[in-house]
Amino acid sequence: MNKTYEKYYVPAQSPWPIVGAVAMFCIAFGAGHYVIDVSKQQSGFGGWLLLAGFAILIFMLVGWFRNVIDESMAGLYSAQMDRSFRQGMIWFIVSEVMFFMAFFGALFYGRVIAMEWLGGASNNAMTFAILWPDFQPSWPLLKTPGGIETQSMPAWGLPTINTVLLVISSVTLHFAHVGLEKEKRGQLKLFLLLTLLLGAVFLCLQGYEYIHAYRDLGLRLDSGFYGNTFFLLTGFHGLHVTLGAIILLFIFFRVLKGHFTPEKHFAFKAGALYWHFVDVVWLCLFVFVYII
Amino acid sequence: MTNTRCLVWSLPTLFFAASANASTSMPLNMTKGATEISQQVYQLHMTIFWICCAIGAVVFGIMFVSMILHRKARGGQPASFHESTKVEILWTAIPVVILVVMAFPATTTLLAMDDTSAADVTVQITGSQWKWHYKYLEHDVEYFSLLATPREQVANKLAKGENYLLEVDRPLVIPVGKKIRFLMTSDDVIHSWWVPAFAIKKDANPGFINEAWTRVDEPGTYRGQCTELCGKDHGFMPIVVIAKSEEDYLAWIQQEETRIASEKAAEQELLAMNMSMAELMSTGEKIYQGWCVACHQATGMGLPGIFPALKGSELILNDRNGHIDVLVNGRPGTAMQAFGKQLSLKELAAVITYTRNAFDNNTGDTVQAADVFAVQQGKGE
Amino acid sequence: MSAITTEHDDHAHDHKPSGIKRWLFTTNHKDIGSMYLIFALVMFFLGGSMAMVIRLELFQPGMQFVEPHFFNQMTTVHGLIMVFGAVMPAFTGLANWMIPMMIGAPDMALPRMNNWSFWILPFAFLILLLSLFMPGGGPSFGWTFYAPLSTTYSGDSTALFVFSVHIMGISSIMGAINVIVTIWNLRAPGMTWMKMPLFVWTWFITAFLLIMVMPVLAGAVTMVLTDKYFGTSFFDAAGGGDPVLFQHIFWFFGHPEVYIMILPAFGIISAIIPTFARKPLFGYASMVYATASIAILSFLVWAHHMFTTGMPVFATLFFMYCTMLIAVPTGVKVFNWVATMWRGAMTFEVPMMFALAFIVLFTIGGFSGLMLAITPADFQYHDTYFVVAHFHYVLVTGAVFSIIAAAYYWLPKWTGYMYDERLGQLHFWCSLISVNMLFFPMHFVGLAGMPRRIPDYALQFADFNAFISIGGFLFGLSQLIFVWVLVKCARGGVPATAQVWEGAEGLEWEVPSPAPYHTFETPPVIK
Ligand code: HEA
Ligand code: HEA
């Protein structure tokens, strides 16, 4: 190693990106065909290709991260590189925020604009009078203009418990971080584990809520705009919680192996940042999807 | 026109099009149209156009002068100035002023176009793949308007007529001098109703109603087209509007009302009658050519993957009532529309009989208006 | 992995890995840049061939070569390929090659991810192209895929289209993150923000736009997918949705997207004009601010594509005013370029010729854009060939010309050889004349009333369309000259000096030509 100046470590060739690209191909091509197969109730290779894609993706991620971890443990990374990773993570989260914005935007548009217009507001008096004279605009949209009926998901109950759980999990994760920075490994492990548990309980409750919605409330993905936004927003959030939990799980294992120092722990920070982001999304969800 | 003649002619036509004789060549500018609003739009268009030309002349002028004068070949030494806040502010402020000047007439015209109140006649326009439906809200008059250009002309088997692709079987008729309000909507995808002479272009969105209005000064025939990509035959969905004097318009409305009423009466009689195979087949073929070919094709083969073949269709061959049902109720959520609302019983009976026997389907049976009626009333089984 | 630590020593030498592995496994910004550029060129030809199918069918009235349904697929896939497959990857390729060299960085900040972003692209387009061969054909709903044509009424390939756009988007986002982080974090000491070359600045802002809007596109395609296959009704009034909602989401992405395709072009022109005018860029700071203003405004104008959808009039007015405002910062840029030329000492090598053509022709495209912004007039222009003329002026004689200019400008730095100036000039003049034959008459055809996206038209448009098609064929053939120049230059020629152009300034001109495989092992000193 050339140590004469703080050098920016440019990794040599790596097979992982192309493996990752193949994985993306299998996932996209497989998912596309899988969706077509399911919609036509036929069997095809789509589902298998999709699974294969995920398998390759996991293989790639494991390999890639092992490289990164080895390099990091070998001290190849400078403070500047740490900054690169951190900034990369921040911008990635910005892009995630924008992804959720698309769905929140749809929710606002549906509630504040489309629904009112279908009920004759603004320049749509004739829309109401001629096309949907029986429609009564009110949110949650329990009866669509086309006549699909459903029930709403009350905010006080499971969702509130879930909110509390997630908020606490953010706090516990913060304590874990403090533990890491103060070199208190016991605190770190305990609180990280706690965070993971809270996340897992959240997911279970969410799953239970879905069952409740489908079975008891008749609230389904295809129950009109309310059901659409409810399930897509909470669903994508749930996926992100799952992903965040997997990341934290890996970090937990690394902690057990004794990785991370009070100064250098990018992976931990990234995982934590992601978890906090997912938390904030939930708070918005709780307010906009459940409460108002 | 043959390819070579096209080649030979296109060059000179382009350059001399402005002076070429007006009857055959294309107008080179936006139409002034036939309404006050369309004149305003034209004026607006010309104003911005000339402003842009002027700015262009100045900017490109300076640029070309500098390209000619300040070239290295003339031995000049480059200057080194590269900043001036004063100039930057100047050439920020001037465009702002120009834009404000443009915004005024644009705003007034837009507000005028938006005011659909106090109309004399209201017509509901509904687009569907690929035809327009007109409904006069004050009268019992409604009908579909389909492309009238024969498919043979499109396929280059017949010489193309003067109004190739811009002709319909039943035009929209409106009175001159009256404020007409249009309510636009759609039964399937988004279409857009455009008649340049009225400066109206409004999207027909399924499930919503948009409004527009016009007041036409001169009687005449005005042509337009659908301008929102609406699937395969988006290019074959023309609009023809005939503006008539008030008396002519009222006479026409009368005539249509009686026509539609008598057709309805005839429907009732029809239920008791049997039409002959030959009659059904010949009417059916006509209907098929007008209403079905776009999707299911003249050969009845459809387009694999999007429009199913009628030739040899299991449904047609084995399930007579199912066949009638598809025509009457369509397949919700697909491009197959409910033709029960669009065609008369007679026409439905004819086209069903036709598709049962054409394309080697040869089921040999006829479907009568009464059969269709039974399915329509839910008594098919 | 110990292998990497040992290989790492190789960096000290200018050591290129060889064979196919070099390209598959690379982490080198120059290799990746080259792959992006070659991919973009291939896609340009593919998308161009589809445009040739369009022009062939439109050569004469009547249907002669293809079915209307296939025509729609050609239009759609032409638009998608040109936008996502040709112009965007070409700019990313230029960013990869030039940004590290311009700011004195050793490479991109996240080199492995860089390779991943690239390699996703060929797969994404493979999926899109394969879908053309499915029963029912590929996507045929226009590159704007308006619902419900793309949902309830679309063919089976829609699912493939959706997922292919998803992974294209992932690729763009990763590419953009890489650019932003590189610029933010890897500038050599002394390379302050306001010393960065404009190409770097414009790309920085472009990357920001990409990160803000690509996820929104992902959201839009996701909703299309669930509407078509999972029974949601985001875009269906019967379920409480609105087809126009789709357009809002799409154009919230779509309008910034068109600036994504022009801001880097502004950067390129801002590099070329000073070089050949031998005079520093006029108003550097105001150029930076203008770029930023355009980017910010681009989030406030999306509904100018939707004037005919029946929005309430106050919304229409808001979007009209905001759209008109964009002319101001764009004007500042044009004026600054002209002021840079003023009293310079200009020479007219090929990059300069394309840059000059860019300024004139892009401005013409900008003017027609401004006309489109005037709502009442847009009611007449909308969805006619006037719009087609507008966006091809800004995209072909704008974005594509700037990419060609950049290729000529930096080719000697990439290959180490000068390109053939005479062939280059021939390419320029052929392109300039044919491109105007191709797109200028479209203004007239549009004003006379020819809608876009139609496979057949009324007889009055016949002569003009024949002329346009001829222009199109000639423009396509002219691009073969370009390929010839590129191949010739890659194979050899007059060796290029480090500075290449007399008036060129900047870090990239201080390293030898061809640029060594690894530039700036140690950060350079910025004067
Ligand atoms: C690179 C891509 C690019 C760029 C840069 C632009 C730039 C602009 N565009 Fe364009 N546009 C597209 C790509 C682009 N566009 C595409 C692809 C479509 C169609 C999409 C589809 O439907 O498929 C489209 C469509 C489109 C529409 C919708 C038309 C319709 O469908 O009805 C409108 C309407 O406002 C518009 C406006 C503008 C404006 C005002 C600018 C401005 O940014 C232009 C600003 C520049 C200038 C004005 C010139 C220079 C300025 C001066 C010299 C200063 C002085 C000038 C004045 C004060 C007048 N564009
Ligand atoms: C950057 C983007 C970009 C670029 C570079 C181009 C380049 C071209 N475009 Fe395109 N175009 C779009 C973006 C672009 N376009 C978009 C977004 C749409 C809207 C799509 C929609 O409506 O959904 C569109 C739509 C569009 C239409 C309207 C279609 C319709 O409404 O139905 C037409 C019609 O003429 C057209 C033509 C052309 C031509 C002739 C070129 C030429 O410049 C291409 C030149 C290149 C080549 C020809 C390839 C290279 C040469 C060869 C392969 C050699 C052999 C060639 C010969 C046979 C001569 N384009």
Ligand code: CUA
């Ligand atoms: Cu209807 Cu296009």
Ligand SMILES: [Cu+2]
């Ligand atoms: Cu735009």
